[in-house]
Amino acid sequence: MKISFKGAHYPKDVILHAVFFYVRYGVSYRDLEEILAERGVTVDHATLNRWVVRYSPLIALAAKSRKRTVVGSWRMDETYIKIKGEWAYLYRAVDKFGDTVDFMLSERRDEAAATAFFRQAIDGNGLPEKVVMDKSGSNLAGLENINVLLVLAGLLCLAIEICQVKYLNNRVEQDHRFIKKITGPMLGFKSFRSAQATLDGIETTHMIRKGQLAGRALPAHRQFINLAG
Template identity: 40%
Template structure:
């Protein structure tokens, strides 16, 4: 009779069979509501001047009972995922960039919003900052360069003294234009952002503000057809079709 020794390691058997490849887990996994409902809620919020309670009411009218806090969580969770999935279909930006900053209130405190657009109105990047300084401007330009993988031939700014040194550092080959009224394009674009933020009952944190403002830029680019998304759908249905396509990618 053989006696097993205490602590004796059992022989390990190796198998040459490979485990079946599992499909990638959907970002909608674990959520009680269908992906179609979540995507519609996020799209309505980003597209129209609605509050979270407005979206809640619209969903209830369609037989979907969901709290406005849940809508807020969906927007915060899925807006960055949808925008990231869309970057592979994004049009190459033009060579003339407009860079400027505006300001908003976050939880009662002023914050600066650095934004960059090209000559075709494509929003290149946005950044919330507690300070109006060279560090914030450098972060915006550096992020835009890293994300878009292109370099501008001309950058238009206002007369803020922080931009020349930042642009000489990051895009020395680009012409820095500081002409009078040259920055009117992005100034007008700021007004669209503030018009969108007006129905909201205040932004509470810098993180949520960054998500909402980036989501506004994403939706604005979709409406201006800066993505190869929903191109086969009728014009009035392109945004809805684009969100449906992106939902399958995440």
Template identity: 45%
Template sequence: MCVRWYCRFQLSYRDVEEMMRQRGLSVDHSTVFRWVQRYAPAINQRMRQHLKMSGTSYRVDKTYIKVGKTFKYLYRAVYKDGQTIEFMLSTKRDISAAKLFFKKVMRADHRRLPFSISVDKHASYSDAFTSSQDEKVLPHDCKLRRVKYLNNVIVCWFSVKWSK
């Protein structure tokens, strides 16, 4: 229950410790940390088997966020309905970062290959997409759609999530 709450609701270890104390259980935050480190990957693997069938249209976007004391690019791929497929932090926004992200997306646990990938109009996406198709990372019948407003699902998520 502690691992589920920590992963699902983005609580701190001390928050989970306090919630368990309210329920009459004495659990230290360091114990919760050890449980998360040990059981979260196994829970993740078991849950991925029950994911719904993925859509054939992916949306990819990036934003610039502060992680610790440095700024990084957060690449994120989602289905049409906004469900996250994969994400990646990168120090650069170039063709190699976009290619690496496409590889990571295709290694993710999804049920169908994409028919189309919608991106914004950044120049690195088209070169990385073509290169990924040549390397057979992406299927050859997959289309790249460079339309600015199709990624509003992602842009809205970024603005709500990181504006706090």
């Protein structure tokens, strides 16, 4: 699906290059405003924020639909993100080779949130054969809910193997580091929507960095821009 830039007062490439730069390098909006001004592009920090909130989720949606197929052994975990001074939870999963499976920001860390994450990840990637996680009771309950649904649908043979061994989950915990490296200098977010949109962009650039999208020979910013269609 092609993303519409109707009504935008700047060229598509300028907008998407600015969004890419923000979500890939974690600079502040005011710093990005200054960087762009040095390159002859005059745009204020509030407009930059609107671009990220508007376009980053659409780019992430395109990336999820176009990324290479993940394998059936997943590592799942959540990490913390500060929004308006309060902690929120970024649910994430990678496959056994480190490719991003899916991600979801939630205001809560509980069974309902874990179930919603697994539903989303399965809708986008199909059923895994196995999921490795830590000893979290809510994550276990969330995946058990998925297995109950499979049993009720007469699909017991597709029930997902659950493996709660912390040291096997090192791959996803290490994968969190790239996300935290970018969000750390941002010093928290002012709204859930802004956080969600920014994380969509950060996760997309991380998938590009890992070579999960077509056109891997292209520069990262060009792969990002090409996702807009």
